[in-house]
Amino acid sequence: MFARRNPRMVVGATLIAMLLFVAAFAPIISPYDPVKVDVAESLLPPSGTHLLGTDDLGRDVLSRVMWGARVSLSVGLISVLIGFLVGVSIGMAAGYLGGTFDLLAMRVIDALLAFPALVLAIAITAALGPQIQNAMIAIGIVAIPGYARLTRGQVLSVRAREFVVAARTVGVPPIGIVLRHIFPNITNPLVVQATLATAFAILAEAALSFLGLGPQPPYPSWGQDINYSQRYLANFYWWMSFGPGVAIFVAVFAFNFLGDALRDALDPRLRRSG
């Protein structure tokens, strides 16, 4: 019944569950060691023994794609968590406190929004140094404005409602009002934002890795592996980039799909037309 009513949500959630499974159990289910060099096996096209072929160093592409899922998903989820925690805190404080804090905080958010998102992520990672942790921080910072603006707007619309006024009247401290009365009423749009932001984060991580700003070789990462395979394109060794490319697409698509479906399901204004 649920599956029939929300097919997109089921498809998105199933794909994400499969990706999480692969990422979590990559050490057990991947057929080969992703960094093991075996020159005798180099540049083999996809076959029964190597389903997605091997690269120039004889490393199994499928195993690298499976291990790469760990990088992409962990960067995606952790950076979204960073953006969520910082952005929602700023948004709630700005929306609830108003005044000078609101003014200052929103100017800082405007300044973050003045950068094209990926350019900011590139600049931060370049400054902090090309490492997976720094990519997480950079993508997390880029995600902050989205949450801050959304939360502030939601808080402004909720803070004047009767139950908030009532809580204030009976003497609930501001932090209690924000956490126990306002926050539970604004979670729906935040969940949608977090899902779509994860899709962006995975794409951004792939782009950073492609530019050499993510995890460093030989550690497998989808974006970096595509960049690496570029030099073999003219020799038609297409399988080297095919696996990681499709993996990025599937991961981003799954989160976008789920995010869109959640937005339709959680936004009452869209429910009828959805």
Added chain:
Amino acid sequence: MTQYILRRLLLMIPVAFLVTVGIFVLVRLAPGDPVLTYAGENNDPVTIAYIRAQLGLDQPLPIQYAAWLSKALQGDLGRSLQTKQRVVEAIGERLPATLELGAAAILISVVVALVVGTLSALKRNSVLDLVTTSVTLAGVSFPNFFLGLILILVFAFVVPGHLFPPGGYVAFVADPGDNLRRLVLPAITLATASLAVNMRQVRSSLIDVFGLDYMRTARAKGLHEGAVIARHALKNALIPVVTIIGIQIGAIIEGAFITETIFFWPGVGRLAVQAIPSQDYPIVQGVVLISALSFMFSTLLVDVLYAVLDPRISFGAAEA
């Protein structure tokens, strides 16, 4: 109108100030000593101290910032640590290539979005519509560097006759034909990033407009279907599209970093990407600053255009 533009420009000042502080702090956060990069082989302590003093890097941070900002305001963004070329000059040399690529991408994206989006809205739920909406959904999730590689593989290597070269750039004045031939693949790659969003926007805003009363009136008074669509529907549906083009400028700038890298396109994005591993911070700083400022101005331009196109938007309320 003038008042509105002036107010928006004034509001940009504090944001631009924060942007410059942010970029300055970011560069100072960077690991490694830029003086060592600058000094190159001559790395005896006396030379290093001399260079440090000459670059002003022995001063406290706020003073360094003030010096950097006042120079930047006069159009001096420093010199590349590697080539010692002036940053403004380096960016200026590569700007035409980036602008050409960006303009071509916007053109492709807008034209295809308008044509396919309109057809898809007209023939709602047809096969074309279904294909369009699926492609749109897929397009948003497709990494453009992967698309770039597929295009290179297919058109530069697989298709007989090698239709388009895999990369590189020839100035338009040197050889217009070769310039355009090399432009096709990168422009398509860059355009795809925003094409999906544009197509969706054209389709949904046209569908909204089709349901409105004046459309029925236009048909009822006997206008040709073509005139109804061109003069009544499209004109009104274009307003949100203008906003999308504005947002897309951000996508074009960030896409340029990647697309230029794949296709060896000697633009501003590739300049920055190449400067990162060699820790050439003045270059990175300059390119990021120019990207942010052009993004801010294009957003302003779109807001103004939006107000011009839709007379219902009052200039007072538009900025709220």
